Amino acid sequence: MGLKEKATTNLQVPIDQDVTVGKRTFKAGTVLNTGLDVPGGSLFPLGLITHLDKGQVRVGITCALCHATVSEETGRILEGAINTDINLGPLIAMASNSAALFRQTDVNPTKIPPGEHTFINNKGETAKLPNQKIMEDEVDAAILSWPPGNFVSNGDLKNNSAQIPSSYTHETFPYAWSGVASIGWFHGLTTLNNAVFGLNADPTTTADASESVLGIDKEVYLGTMLQNASSREYRLPEGAKPSEFFDRVDPTPGEPGINSVIKMPEYPKGTLFMQNGLMANTPGLPVAAQLNGMSAFQNTLAPPPHEAADIDTLQRGATIFQKANCAECHSGRYFTNHKVIPVKEVATQPKRAPASRKFAEEFAPPDTYPPNVPVPLPPNPPVLPVPTDITPQEDIKLAYALSDPHGGYKVQNLIGLYLSAPYLHDGGVAASAESIKQDESGRFMIAKSDELGMAGTLMRGIAPDSEASLRVLVDRNLRAAVVAANQANPDLQRSNIDGSGHEYW
Numbered sequence: 001m002g003l004k005e006k007a008t009t010n011l012q013v014p015i016d017q018d019v020t021v022g023k024r025t026f027k028a029g030t031v032l033n034t035g036l037d038v039p040g041g042s043l044f045p046l047g048l049i050t051h052l053d054k055g056q057v058r059v060g061i062t063c064a065l066c067h068a069t070v071s072e073e074t075g076r077i078l079e080g081a082i083n084t085d086i087n088l089g090p091l092i093a094m095a096s097n098s099a100a101l102f103r104q105t106d107v108n109p110t111k112i113p114p115g116e117h118t119f120i121n122n123k124g125e126t127a128k129l130p131n132q133k134i135m136e137d138e139v140d141a142a143i144l145s146w147p148p149g150n151f152v153s154n155g156d157l158k159n160n161s162a163q164i165p166s167s168y169t170h171e172t173f174p175y176a177w178s179g180v181a182s183i184g185w186f187h188g189l190t191t192l193n194n195a196v197f198g199l200n201a202d203p204t205t206t207a208d209a210s211e212s213v214l215g216i217d218k219e220v221y222l223g224t225m226l227q228n229a230s231s232r233e234y235r236l237p238e239g240a241k242p243s244e245f246f247d248r249v250d251p252t253p254g255e256p257g258i259n260s261v262i263k264m265p266e267y268p269k270g271t272l273f274m275q276n277g278l279m280a281n282t283p284g285l286p287v288a289a290q291l292n293g294m295s296a297f298q299n300t301l302a303p304p305p306h307e308a309a310d311i312d313t314l315q316r317g318a319t320i321f322q323k324a325n326c327a328e329c330h331s332g333r334y335f336t337n338h339k340v341i342p343v344k345e346v347a348t349q350p351k352r353a354p355a356s357r358k359f360a361e362e363f364a365p366p367d368t369y370p371p372n373v374p375v376p377l378p379p380n381p382p383v384l385p386v387p388t389d390i391t392p393q394e395d396i397k398l399a400y401a402l403s404d405p406h407g408g409y410k411v412q413n414l415i416g417l418y419l420s421a422p423y424l425h426d427g428g429v430a431a432s433a434e435s436i437k438q439d440e441s442g443r444f445m446i447a448k449s450d451e452l453g454m455a456g457t458l459m460r461g462i463a464p465d466s467e468a469s470l471r472v473l474v475d476r477n478l479r480a481a482v483v484a485a486n487q488a489n490p491d492l493q494r495s496n497i498d499g500s501g502h503e504y505w
Contacts, residue, residue, distance in 0.1 A: 007040040007075030010085055010461070021093050022140030033461045035085035035148050037068075040075030047083075063196075063294075066151070067167045069419070071304075080167040080301030081419045082149065084427075085458055089146035098143060099135045100225040103155035103203055103214065105142035106494070109135060109224040110216060119223045120241035129223045136228065145491040148458040150427055152495075153200050154355035157214055161495035162352055163427035166420055170299040171334050172413040174391060177425045179340040179399040179410030180356050182391040183366065184273045185288065186295040191273055193291050193298075197280035198261050204246070205257030205278055208268045213358045222246055262287070262375055264368065265383050271366035272396065273386045275359050283376055287369045303416030324474075324504065335414035340395040343406040348501030349426045353407030360400035421469040422454060428486050428499020429479070430457040431472045433465035444471060446481055453485035454497055476505050 003011075015030045026032070036045040044050070047065025051058055066088075069081045092098055102109060115131035142159050146152065150161040153176075162177050169175065169189055174182035181188035181195065199205055203225060206213065210221035222242035229235040234249055236242055247253070255261050260282050267277035282290060308314060321327065331337050343350045366386040373381050388396070394403065401407030409425055417423075422430030432451035436444045450456050452472070457464045472478045479499070486498045 001043075003038060005041045007042075007070050007072075008038050009070050009072055009083075009463075010034065011036040011038055011045055019094070021090070022142075022144045023137055024141075024144060026090075032090060033085070033087055033148070034091060035083060035087040036065075037070040037083060039070050039077050046070060046077060063167075066164045078304065078419065080298065081303060081416065082164050082166050084149040084164075084420065084422070085463065086164070087148045088151050089144050089148075093140040093143040096230045097136070097225075097228045099132075099139045099228060100203060101143065102135070102139050102224060103157055103206065104152040104159075104200075105139050106157060106159040107135070107138045107142055108157055108216070109220060112138065117223075117227045117236070118239050119219060119227075119236065120239065122217050122219050126239065129220070129227050132228050135224065142494065145494040147427070147454045147492065147495065147497065149422070150495065150497070153195075154352070155200065155203060155206055155214075156355045156358060158351060158355060159495050160352040160355055161497055162425050163422070166416060167298045167301055168303060168413065168415045169295075169301070172336055172415070173338055174340065174395065174399065174410055177409055178353050178356065178407060179395060180275070182272070182396060182399065183388050184368070184386050185292050185371075186299065187390060189295040189298065190288060190291045191275075193294050194280055195275055197259060197291075198274065198278045199276050202257045202259040205259065205261065205276055207243070207246075208256055209270070209276060209359075209362070212362055218243060262369075262377055266364040266367060269362060269364040270359050271363050271386070272360075272388060273366035273368060275356065281375045285375060287371050287373045287375060287377075289371070292371065303419055306418045326504070329411045330414050336411045338411065340398045340408040340410050342398060342404055342408045344404075346409055346501055347503060348409060348424055349428065349496055349498055350406055351496040352425065353409055354401035354405060355407075356399075357401040357405075357407070360402055417470065418466045421464040421466040422457065422499075423469055423473050424499055424502060426497040426499065427458075428454055428492070428497045429469055429473045429482060430454050430464035430499070431468040431478075431482065432457055432462050433468055435465075436468055436471065436478060444475065444478065446478065449481060449485070452478075453482045453489075453499060454492055455485045455489040459489070459491075473502070474505065476503065479503075 011034050012031045015026050017028050019026050038045050047062050049060050066083050068079045069083045109130040112130035112135050114128035117129045121127045146161050152161050173187040175188045175192040181192035184191050207218050207222050210216045210218050219242045226236040252260050261278040262281045264274045264277045270277045329337050343353045367383045368386050369381050397403035398408040435448045435451040437447040439445050472482050483498050483500050486492045
C-alpha cells in the first residue's frame with residue numbers, strides 16, 4: 001500500500017521485532033531487502049498468490065517469483081527474466097521449520113548431537129532425533145549464506161548455490177546448469193520442470209532414496225523434517241515411527257511425498273527422464289499435461305528488444321566476439337552449441353557440477369506413460385521407452401559426473417544478457433555501474449573496489465550493471481579483483497560462490 005501503485009523490483013519490509021535466525025540477530029526496524037517485485041498498480045508481489053481453502057486463507061508462490069521480474073522503466077512484467085535480487089536466503093531462513101530443507105545445505109542430521117525427541121528407527125528401536133534447535137540454527141545459517149538471486153536446487157547435502165536461470169528456453173538444450181535435463185519431451189525441458197515440482201520443491205519425495213543417495217536412514221530423514229513441523233498436523237509425536245506417521249497424515253496417500261506425483265515404471269529407481277522416479281501430475285489431468293504445457297509456454301518467451309548501440313559499436317563487438325573465438329561454444333541463433341564442458345576446461349566454481357552423480361549411480365533405463373493416459377493411473381497402464389540418443393552419450397555422462405568425477409557445465413545461451421547480470425553459474429561476476437571507469441588512455445580501471453563482486457553489489461542492495469559486469473567478465477585484471485572480493489566474504493565461501501573461471505581472454 002505504501003508504494004501508492006508504483007512498481008518496485010525490491011519490496012523493502014521493516015522487521016517488527018528483534019529476531020535471531022541462524023545465530024544472526026535482526027534488530028527491530030531493520031529494513032529487509034526482499035527482492036520481491038511488485039508490478040505497477042498491483043496489490044500483491046509478483047509470484048505470490050492467495051486463495052481460500054476450506055475457509056482458510058492460503059498463500060503460495062508461483063514460478064514468476066523467481067522467473068519473472070518487473071521492468072524498472074515501465075513497471076510491467078517481463079516473463080522469463082531472472083529476478084536477480086530475490087532474497088530467498090532470509091525469506092526461507094525466517095520460516096519456523098526451515099530445518100526441513102537440510103538436504104539443500106551442508107548440514108547432515110547424522111552429524112548433529114541428539115536432542116530429546118524420541119522416535120522409532122528402522123530397526124524398531126527407540127532412538128533420539130537430532131537436537132531440534134541446533135539443527136534449525138545450523139540450517140538457517142547455511143541458508144542465510146545464499147546471496148540474492150541464488151538458490152540451492154540440488155538436494156545433495158552440499159551448499160552449492162547457483163544463480164536462478166532465465167526461462168528463455170527455446171532451442172537452448174540441454175537444461176539445468178550442468179545439462180542434466182537432456183532427453184524426453186521438449187529435449188529435456190519437461191524433465192527440468194518436473195525436477196522443480198516432483199523433486200526439489202518437496203523434500204519428502206526423496207525419503208525412499210535417502211539411504212542410497214544421501215546415506216541417511218529414511219526414518220531419520222523424515223523424522224528430522226517433521227519433528228518441528230510448522231503445522232501441528234504434520235508434527236511428529238514423541239515415540240512415533242516417522243514413515244508410519246507420515247503415511248497417516250500424507251495429503252496424497254498412495255504416492256510418495258506430499259505433492260501430487262505419479263510413480264514412473266522404474267520407481268523407486270530414478271532415470272535420466274525423471275531423476276527420482278516421480279512425475280508431478282494433478283489428478284484429473286493426463287500424464288504430463290501441465291509439465292508439457294509449461295515447457296511449451298517457456299519456449300515462447302523472449303526478452304524485450306534491447307536498445308541497440310550505434311552500428312560501429314555493434315560491428316566492433318562482433319569482430320572481437322569472433323576474434324576471441326567465443327563462437328566456438330556460443331554459436332548459432334541462440335549462442336550455444338548445446339554441449340557440456342568439463343569443469344577442468346571451463347574452470348568455474350566446481351562444487352555444483354557433480355551434484356547429481358549419486359542419483360545417476362542408481363538410474364534405470366527410462367520409460368514413461370503416454371501423454372493420453374489419465375491420472376490417477378489405470379491398472380497396467382501402457383509404457384513407452386524414452387529415447388536417450390537425442391543427446392550425445394558423452395555429454396550425458398559428463399553432466400552427471402559419471403565419465404569425469406568433476407562433472408561439467410553446459411554452454412549457456414547469451415539471450416537477454418542485459419537482464420541477467422550477475423554472470424556465470426554462481427552469479428559471482430558482478431560490478432556496479434560506478435565500480436569501474438576509463439583512464440586517460442581509454443583502459444578501464446577500478447573506481448570503487450567495494451562495489452565489485454556479489455559481495456559488493458547484491459549483498460549490499462546494489463544492483464549489478466550489465467555493461468560493467470560483462471566488462472569485468474572478459475577483463476582478466478578486473479576479474480581478479482572481483483574474485484578476491486567474493487573470496488573474502490565467508491558467506492559466499494560457504495555457498496561456493498567466487499566468480500572464477502571462464503578465462504577465455
